[in-house]
Amino acid sequence: MGLKEKDLKTTIEMQGIKAKEASKELNVISTEQKDEALYIIAEELEKEASSILKENEADLKAGKEKGFDQAFMDRLKLTEERIADFAQGLREVAALEDPTDKVVSQWTMENGLEVSKVTVPLGVLGMIYEARPNVTVDATGLALKSGNAIILKGGSSAIHSNSAIVKVIHQALEKTAIPKDAVQFIESTDRKTAQKLFTMKEYVDVLIPRGGGALIKAVVENATVPVLETGVGNCHLYIDREADLDKALNIIVNAKTDRPAVCNAAETLIIHEEWFKKHYMELDKIFKQHSIKVHGDPTVMGYFSDASPADENDWTDEYLSLEIAIKVVESQKEAIQHIEKYGTKHSEAIITESNEAADSFMKRVDAAAVYHNASTRFTDGGALGFGAEIGISTQKLHARGPMGLPALTTVKFQMRGSGQIRN
Amino acid sequence: MGLKEKDLKTTIEMQGIKAKEASKELNVISTEQKDEALYIIAEELEKEASSILKENEADLKAGKEKGFDQAFMDRLKLTEERIADFAQGLREVAALEDPTDKVVSQWTMENGLEVSKVTVPLGVLGMIYEARPNVTVDATGLALKSGNAIILKGGSSAIHSNSAIVKVIHQALEKTAIPKDAVQFIESTDRKTAQKLFTMKEYVDVLIPRGGGALIKAVVENATVPVLETGVGNCHLYIDREADLDKALNIIVNAKTDRPAVCNAAETLIIHEEWFKKHYMELDKIFKQHSIKVHGDPTVMGYFSDASPADENDWTDEYLSLEIAIKVVESQKEAIQHIEKYGTKHSEAIITESNEAADSFMKRVDAAAVYHNASTRFTDGGALGFGAEIGISTQKLHARGPMGLPALTTVKFQMRGSGQIRN
Numbered sequence: 001m002g003l004k005e006k007d008l009k010t011t012i013e014m015q016g017i018k019a020k021e022a023s024k025e026l027n028v029i030s031t032e033q034k035d036e037a038l039y040i041i042a043e044e045l046e047k048e049a050s051s052i053l054k055e056n057e058a059d060l061k062a063g064k065e066k067g068f069d070q071a072f073m074d075r076l077k078l079t080e081e082r083i084a085d086f087a088q089g090l091r092e093v094a095a096l097e098d099p100t101d102k103v104v105s106q107w108t109m110e111n112g113l114e115v116s117k118v119t120v121p122l123g124v125l126g127m128i129y130e131a132r133p134n135v136t137v138d139a140t141g142l143a144l145k146s147g148n149a150i151i152l153k154g155g156s157s158a159i160h161s162n163s164a165i166v167k168v169i170h171q172a173l174e175k176t177a178i179p180k181d182a183v184q185f186i187e188s189t190d191r192k193t194a195q196k197l198f199t200m201k202e203y204v205d206v207l208i209p210r211g212g213g214a215l216i217k218a219v220v221e222n223a224t225v226p227v228l229e230t231g232v233g234n235c236h237l238y239i240d241r242e243a244d245l246d247k248a249l250n251i252i253v254n255a256k257t258d259r260p261a262v263c264n265a266a267e268t269l270i271i272h273e274e275w276f277k278k279h280y281m282e283l284d285k286i287f288k289q290h291s292i293k294v295h296g297d298p299t300v301m302g303y304f305s306d307a308s309p310a311d312e313n314d315w316t317d318e319y320l321s322l323e324i325a326i327k328v329v330e331s332q333k334e335a336i337q338h339i340e341k342y343g344t345k346h347s348e349a350i351i352t353e354s355n356e357a358a359d360s361f362m363k364r365v366d367a368a369a370v371y372h373n374a375s376t377r378f379t380d381g382g383a384l385g386f387g388a389e390i391g392i393s394t395q396k397l398h399a400r401g402p403m404g405l406p407a408l409t410t411v412k413f414q415m416r417g418s419g420q421i422r423n
Numbered sequence: 424m425g426l427k428e429k430d431l432k433t434t435i436e437m438q439g440i441k442a443k444e445a446s447k448e449l450n451v452i453s454t455e456q457k458d459e460a461l462y463i464i465a466e467e468l469e470k471e472a473s474s475i476l477k478e479n480e481a482d483l484k485a486g487k488e489k490g491f492d493q494a495f496m497d498r499l500k501l502t503e504e505r506i507a508d509f510a511q512g513l514r515e516v517a518a519l520e521d522p523t524d525k526v527v528s529q530w531t532m533e534n535g536l537e538v539s540k541v542t543v544p545l546g547v548l549g550m551i552y553e554a555r556p557n558v559t560v561d562a563t564g565l566a567l568k569s570g571n572a573i574i575l576k577g578g579s580s581a582i583h584s585n586s587a588i589v590k591v592i593h594q595a596l597e598k599t600a601i602p603k604d605a606v607q608f609i610e611s612t613d614r615k616t617a618q619k620l621f622t623m624k625e626y627v628d629v630l631i632p633r634g635g636g637a638l639i640k641a642v643v644e645n646a647t648v649p650v651l652e653t654g655v656g657n658c659h660l661y662i663d664r665e666a667d668l669d670k671a672l673n674i675i676v677n678a679k680t681d682r683p684a685v686c687n688a689a690e691t692l693i694i695h696e697e698w699f700k701k702h703y704m705e706l707d708k709i710f711k712q713h714s715i716k717v718h719g720d721p722t723v724m725g726y727f728s729d730a731s732p733a734d735e736n737d738w739t740d741e742y743l744s745l746e747i748a749i750k751v752v753e754s755q756k757e758a759i760q761h762i763e764k765y766g767t768k769h770s771e772a773i774i775t776e777s778n779e780a781a782d783s784f785m786k787r788v789d790a791a792a793v794y795h796n797a798s799t800r801f802t803d804g805g806a807l808g809f810g811a812e813i814g815i816s817t818q819k820l821h822a823r824g825p826m827g828l829p830a831l832t833t834v835k836f837q838m839r840g841s842g843q844i845r846n
Contacts, residue, residue: 247842254844374840417797419670421677
């Protein structure tokens with residue numbers, strides 16, 4: 001490309017072009033070369049930890065000045081150990097099976113034409129995320145392992161950390177068969193740049209937003225590039241009339257308190273009226289024991305003296321903390337209607353000893369994962385043994401639920417003939 | 424829903440709500456009930472053919488007044504036989520395997536939690552298409568068989584025909600287990616209505632545009648509902664230096680002339696210089712024999728006296744007629760660069776006796792289907808034995824290439840436990 005043409009392109013377009021070019025090279029290099037590259041990046045990250053931590057300090061300082069809350073600062077903060085974890089994560093991804101070049105199906109037509117449907121990389125991934133610098137490393141590892149180039153657009157609050165991490169990745173890639181251009185990092189925090197990324201269909205094959213609802217909404221509404229939606233989980237536990245008390249209490253505590261800030265945590269309990277009237281005291285006890293704050297519908301308010309009345313936001317939003325909304329219903333139908341109205345199609349559970357009630361719930365509820373007598377916390381690539389996860393898809397196309405390496409591939413029909421024509 | 428709330432909704436929103444409700448019922452009815460419904464619709468279409476043909480007359484008259492071309496009028500025109508074909512198509516879809524409720528994978532975790540990944544309907548499909556009334560029937564059949572509701576938005580030039588067909592479908596559905604609301608037809612040709620359909624994420628799970636490039640672009644650019652892009656095929660044949668003459672000529676003629684108006688027809692020949700200089704006379708002969716008009720690059724112009732010089736549009740657009748663009752190249756690399764620049768990722772072929780050249784081409788070219796020594800005309804659900812086809816996906820997410828019934832499903836993780844919690 002001549003200088004003149006280059007001048008006409010914006011930085012982000014140039015990054016798109018470079019990523020696309022690099023993706024073509026990635027498409028033809030071997031599994032061994034990709035794995036070796038991940039090992040080299042891992043090593044380099046550990047070696048350069050101090051330079052990354054120094055830049056992370058700058059982000060932490062700026063975050064403090066902006067008055068970000070403790071949870072946010074915790075996610076932002078890097079340590080020697082966390083960087084070692086990043087490196088370990090890359091080595092684990094290297095050890096996974098290469099998801100590309102797998103024959104999905106294969107047959108020979110009557111005329112002798114051989115058809116094979118094989119997996120191939122998507123091409124260029126656009127990753128849009130918030131303050132977690134670990135995504136920079138994780139997403140890069142998964143992209144490269146699956147033969148994809150990646151354009152990273154992290155949150156502005158982690159800009160120094162991410163920039164330092166990418167610098168180390170680039171340094172490492174110089175020693176590998178993977179072109180440095182396969183990992184592009186967008187420094188600009190300008191809105192127009194993001195907007196451009198969302199619409200560069202020529203160079204970007206898929207956008208993967210990871211973060212809160214507002215981020216995901218912004219991507220979906222502005223993108224012409226296809227989007228893999230991830231992560232918002234307004235998950236419900238429905239405690240059926242025939243729920244076992246111990247199972248119900250255990251699962252409520254686990255789904256709410258194990259890791260309240262994650263997307264597969266439970267946010268609302270829907271409880272059958274008969275069960276509720278029988279067991280509200282046991283419920284009250286575990287809420288107190290685990291410092292869970294209750295927001296209740298009018299029925300609940302009549303029984304729990306220290307609950308707050310639930311309003312529309314309590315049904316709609318994720319608390320991501322030790323708070324829970326409770327709705328009392330007269331039937332499974334009413335429970336399902338509530339889930340249809342407020343659920344985010346992530347993970348929904350029924351607790352019951354009735355297999356019939358369970359089957360009906362699992363068939364009718366439209367979500368990536370539906371559970372009978374288990375905690376929603378299992379909707380997770382790690383828990384399910386997928387090895388690594390690029391996010392949890394809450395949409396229906398391409399991939400649904402936890403997305404491992406195969407979600408970063410597409411297929412190609414390869415047809416081998418000896419002059420076949422169609423009559 | 425009370426009258427007051429209903430008043431606040433637009434017609435299209437009401438259609439979305441009804442389709443969504445109907446999709447829930449479709450999700451739980453049996454394969455037999457779905458198949459029976461398709462047979463009943465088929466029968467009713469044949470019985471009511473004359474009422475459909477009468478409405479089709481109105482469209483044909485309006486089309487004539489508007490001066491639409493012959494090809495367009497041919498696609499619009501219905502006959503007794505074509506309606507019988509529609510009915511036959513529905514019976515063939517009924518005979519196909521139900522794509523839902525298939526176990527994709529299944530395993531038991533160490534803690535005893537049983538995980539199964541099963542196929543389920545997408546929910547509500549939004550079908551946007553142009554003048555072919557057959558899409559109204561075909562898409563409805565595929566949607567219902569796969570357990571999906573459908574919202575149909577056909578071209579305004581076929582409004583009377585489509586409306587009559589849907590009336591018959593509704594009439595037939597009254598006699599089946601499928602709620603009539605499962606098939607919604609948008610009468611309005613207002614732009615705002617289409618715009619609303621493209622963004623009703625609450626009620627529509629996927630949009631499937633079928634038609635020309637402009638239609639598909641309008642959907643992609645305005646939709647927040649995920650889109651399955653179909654159909655534009657600017658397909659290339661690359662005649663390598665080591666191409667066999669007979670195979671090349673046969674495939675060129677077949678890919679260009681068998682059905683010039685379809686998306687898997689060839690639009691551009693890219694020919695290695697050495698081969699071209701050896702065989703331009705044979706080429707010229709077949710072009711004359713088959714009345715193929717040539718648009719050539721400067722090299723071609725030096726050899727073919729009656730060719731027109733190719734400009735940018737010749738490389739970019741589909742002719743969909745007996746015209747072809749020809750570019751002469753010095754290497755496979757140059758051929759691939761041309762395909763990358765102008766191809767639509769549909770079907771691309773190499774004609775060569777060198778397996779090495781073929782493998783390199785098939786690995787490097789990014790398209791739904793890549794061919795070695797065969798006509799691009801095989802990229803088609805019918806030709807590949809998929810039974811029926813909702814379109815040919817030229818995008819990479821969810822489905823790529825010809826889409827049969829499985830493309831209209833998604834998956835759901837069903838987790839069955841006995842009180843499992845995550846530690």
